[in-house]
Amino acid sequence: GDSVTQTEGLVTLTEGLPVMLNCTYQTIYSNPFLFWYVQHLNESPRLLLKSFTDNKRTEHQGFHATLHKSSSSFHLQKSSAQLSDSALYYCALSDRGNTNTGKLTFGDGTVLTVKP
């Protein structure tokens, strides 16, 4: 079945430093859709950005990610971390196999903590 791997469970950064959260995936289908969801403390997850186009950069709210099918990756980046970026970040996958079910496969999540 599908799987999503987020290698870091916890990332701690100083404000102003760049952010990079890793995401790789496995699927037998050749046209996956990748998502990043963010969940702030005591809130529900919400979409941060999504992509299905190979090698095209997607940006939203200062974050960006590029889907690389050759390496099955969709890493999340930001040039300068802000205190308000502290949250739990989930990478998620949808593929043609789940077209009729709407199922998203989520990674284990990465907790990002930004310190002053």
Next chain:
Amino acid sequence: DPKIIQKPKYLVAVTGSEKILICEQYLGHNAMYWYRQSAKKPLEFMFSYSYQKLMDNQTASSRFQPQSSKKNHLDLQITALKPDDSATYFCASSQDGGALAETLYFGSGTRLTVL
């Protein structure tokens, strides 16, 4: 105003009892879902419904039964509760459920604790 309402926000139950988690969405969406978030398995897909029809069930146990009385309702009945069922249960919705790139909108969750 929240567009996906989950009730109750917190729920404490005893082992062996039965509870119903309520979810209503006012986004006009046709697809609804249940996800579970626990310390052991963050954001795990449970069920999906599209136009009130069950599309996918990834829950091994029949103790979990979704109930859709209206297009914008998807309740979750859990019977014979176990301590391992303790988790936050998120209801979510999307426009149709059949498209690859649909955005999921999550409710605020019901935090269930089974003693």
